[in-house]
Amino acid sequence: MTIEEVQNEIIDEFSMFEDWEERYQYMIDLGKDLPLIEEKYKTEDNIIKGCQSKVWVHANMDEEKVNFTADSDAIITKGIIAILIRVFSNQHPKDILEANTDFIDQIGLKEHLSPTRANGLVSMIKQLKMYAIAYQTQLN
Numbered sequence: 705m706t707i708e709e710v711q712n713e714i715i716d717e718f719s720m721f722e723d724w725e726e727r728y729q730y731m732i733d734l735g736k737d738l739p740l741i742e743e744k745y746k747t748e749d750n751i752i753k754g755c756q757s758k759v760w761v762h763a764n765m766d767e768e769k770v771n772f773t774a775d776s777d778a779i780i781t782k783g784i785i786a787i788l789i790r791v792f793s794n795q796h797p798k799d800i801l802e803a804n805t806d807f808i809d810q811i812g813l814k815e816h817l818s819p820t821r822a823n824g825l826v827s828m829i830k831q832l833k834m835y836a837i838a839y840q841t842q843l844n
Contacts, residue, residue: 707799710791711807718811727816731783738786739793741773754827756820757781761789761828763835769794770839772832781821784813785828792832797843800836805829 705713721727741750745762752759757778763770772793776782791807792800808814814822 707803715810724816732779734786735782739773741775752827752831755824765839797836797840
């Protein structure tokens with residue numbers, strides 16, 4: 705699936721819920737299904753700076769596609785990174801770099817986060833794109 709197709713799928717899923725309590729629960733459930741980072745990658749180098757909670761992200765490239773694993777010590781934050789990884793994992797670095805993140809506004813996520821979590825969301829996106837830059841450089 706393309707990034708846009710995954711984003712549209714997420715928009716459709718979030719539109720099925722009546723209120724934000726149900727959406728938060730869904731995000732928590734997504735976090736439980738997150739491809740977890742191996743313990744050896746839970747290092748200071750893999751912590752996303754700018755997040756109130758601890759969020760670890762590891763990336764590797766397989767057949768010219770970037771794959772991410774992650775974990776967090778907070779359940780909502782774990783759900784947020786799970787959504788982002790679902791969108792960006794198993795995609796070409798160039799596609800990750802060119803992708804917009806308007807779907808976040810379309811599902812209403814940013815407006816329902818505390819300012820510190822919203823800043824953390826921006827930091828997570830930035831870090832995932834930084835990995836994509838590094839891998840795109842390797843491909844050139």
